[in-house]
Amino acid sequence: MADSPKTTFSRRGFLKGAGVTAATTVIESANALARETKDALHSDRAVGPGSVPVKLHINGHEYSVAIEPRYTLAETLRDNLGLTGTKVVCDRGSCSACTVWIDKTPALACMTLAIDVVGRQITTIEGLSHGDTMHQVQAAFVKHDAMQCGFCTPGMVMSCAALLDRNPNPKLADVKHAVSGNLCRCGTYPKVFAATLDVAQQRRQTAGLVALVTEREA
Amino acid sequence: MNKFVFVDCKTVDEALGQMSDGAIVKAGGIDLLDLMKDGIVTPPKLVNIRNISSLQGITAGKDGLHLGPLSTLSEIAAHPEIQKNYTALANAAGHAATPQVRNMATLGGNIMQRPRCWYFRSSEFDCKKKNGASDDCHAHTGENQYHAIMNNETCAMVHPSSTAVPLLAMNAQVELTSKRGKRTVAMSEFYVPPEKSLINETVVQPGELITGVFVPVPEPGTRSAYQKYGEKESFDWPLADAGVVLVMDGTHCRKAWIVLGVAAPTPIRSTAAEAVLTGKTIDEATARAAASAAMKDATPLSQNGFKTQLFQTAIYRTVLLAAGQMQPDPSAIG
The missing domain is CATH 3.10.20.30 (Beta-grasp domain)
Known part of the structure; x- marks a missing residue:
């Protein structure tokens, strides 16, 4: 040794x-x-x-x-x-409260x-936020007070976020259709629609700004 | 839910080899899990066919429409060729249940759903349909507002499949495969009415698997539509639904197929309504006459007389929609 x-x-x-x-x-x-x-x-x-x-x-x-x-x-x-x-x-x-993405x-x-x-890849409501930063749709739900008891909210958010991912320019009818299976007994639907359309608007503005900056820098 | 053995199969042969000893086939699993959670079926084994690639996919070509039985209702509803040439089928698939259910539920599972009847779906009630001893059809004497208004003497259940309605109107065929080989059954022969058998709801035999659904090419001039009506405008089970296929020459109707969904224990063609339209000009008057003829032989129960009126509305508006003389009804279930 x-x-x-x-x-x-x-x-x-x-x-x-x-x-x-x-x-x-x-x-x-x-x-x-x-x-x-x-x-x-x-x-x-x-x-x-x-x-x-x-x-x-x-x-x-x-x-x-x-x-x-x-x-x-x-x-x-x-x-x-x-x-x-x-x-x-x-x-x-029957109520879609358990909506996740597969x-x-x-x-x-x-x-x-x-x-x-x-x-398969599963996404739950926990997977939408980044740490303490809420997903845009979650933030918009808070801003528009789109929940009351909150029990349908995770499912509602999953439906709305999926809609915006596949259709960046939804009309009111598209949002209604996307959450047509999500039951809310508190009746928060109008605010859910407003929150989702707001996110679409925000994303369009951001996309517009990015395009503008890119154009000016070019 | 009862405990069960689960077998995930990759091929039809593998699945056929597993379908024994009381095993039940699972595709999307929507209706099956519903029944299992309520203890109506308690299979010792589930044969998962969800991942069999040969049962997936949609091909629309010159020889017709080939639908893999694992096609989801969402896929069918969104398919451009089906929307264009098999409109009623796209409408029926797109208005069934909720977006989430449509993403999961398959065509094969949709046409294989067990009947809707709250006595059948409750473990609290005994009836012959569940191999029970009771001779009573509880719907005849009990709560029957959603039950059948035609052919309801033996059993007043209704079949809830939306897609079966246009499939029947479009003369679709179902391919069944077993270890013995393949056979093809016309949609018109697929469902077994309760007066023929209270136990077998379809001609699918133990050991047989749906391996394809085929819809022939529509004749030139064909137009079709499907609408369903319920208690809500968002998702709901239909209280009345109608599938209409017309072969048109301008406003002149050369041929008509009119199918009613939840009127009877199985989806049924109304030859009486078809006869009213065939060879005539389609207008409001002929559409109303067809609707009225379809309900001529209705035998409503104590609480569901309203369905005869609702069916007339559904048929009248869907005939005009198919003929291009009316917009989709905003009060139908969207």
Whole structure:
């Protein structure tokens, strides 16, 4: 041991090393889980009725979770993953309070089996904001007081934000159509329409300004 | 919801191999999850066909319209060729349920929906339709304002499929595949009325899967429309809906197909209404006469007499809409 290099040992170094080891373990087990899930779902081997380990892509993050095939996406988001922004009201696809995006398309989390969205990109209301900065549609809902009890609001916002992504110049009828499935018993619809049209207007102004600046700089 | 085994299939063969021992096929899952949450069906196994790529896609060509049974209602409603040449189908798909449901629900699932009847959909009520012992049709003696007004003697359920209405009016065909092979069934033969069987609602046999829906090319001069009426102008189940296909020569009607959605336990053609229009000039008077003829044999129950009037309005306005003589009705469900 005489020629062994001098070792230095620091608390920070130890923690870093331990962190890397722990992270590697997590990645390894996640990979194993992914292989298992892939095999389970893509062969003729049936899964369930007990818990099945799956990976779900939600708001840009990957979550490993054990679910029974009968769990809905809404239940999994709220009960297993603590993403309680998605609300469950009717649990029958009649009120759209649980609206999330599956691959950018508005869908009902209460009528979707979580096991059926393995490999799909899920966006919930938590995924719209950036940290403490609200999404434009959320900010407009606040500005226009487009909520009362707030229970329909996350679903309403998801519907309106999806509309603006696919149609930057919506008319009132388009907004009405986009939220035609979102029930609000407080009757906030006129303010929801105003908020959504306001965002469209803001985006047009921003786009106009950007075009103007680009033109002047050119 | 009961516990179940879940099998995700990638091919039709794989799915056919899994369809045994009480397994139920799941596509969009909207109606199925509804029934399972209420304990009306409790399958031990779900065969997920949602990811079978050969069952997806829409092709509209010179030989007609080929619809993959996994086409969503949104895809059908937004398809330019369907909007143009199969208008009633685009309208029916685009006005079913909510935008979110339309993004998820498939054509195959839409035509395979179980009936609407609150006694059937409640585990609190026993009836023969659910293999029960009770001889009573609770709708006959109970609350029946949304029930059938025609062919309702055995069972007063209604079939809620919007898309089945234009598909029947357009002489669509459904391809069924099983391990034994393929067969094609005309939409007119697809639904089994309760007087023939209280258990089988369609001709689809255990082990069979819908693998395609085909709509023939419309004859030159064809115009079509679909409208539905409910308690609300936003999404709702229809109380009356009509699909109309007309082959027109100016204002002269050479051929007519008129199909009523929730009038009877299955979507039905009204040959009486068609006869009124065939060979005539379409105007307000003939449209009204056709509407009235369609309801001639109605047998409303204690609370749903209003549906005979609502159906006449639906038929009259949809005939004129199809003929290009009226704008879409703002009071219809949009």
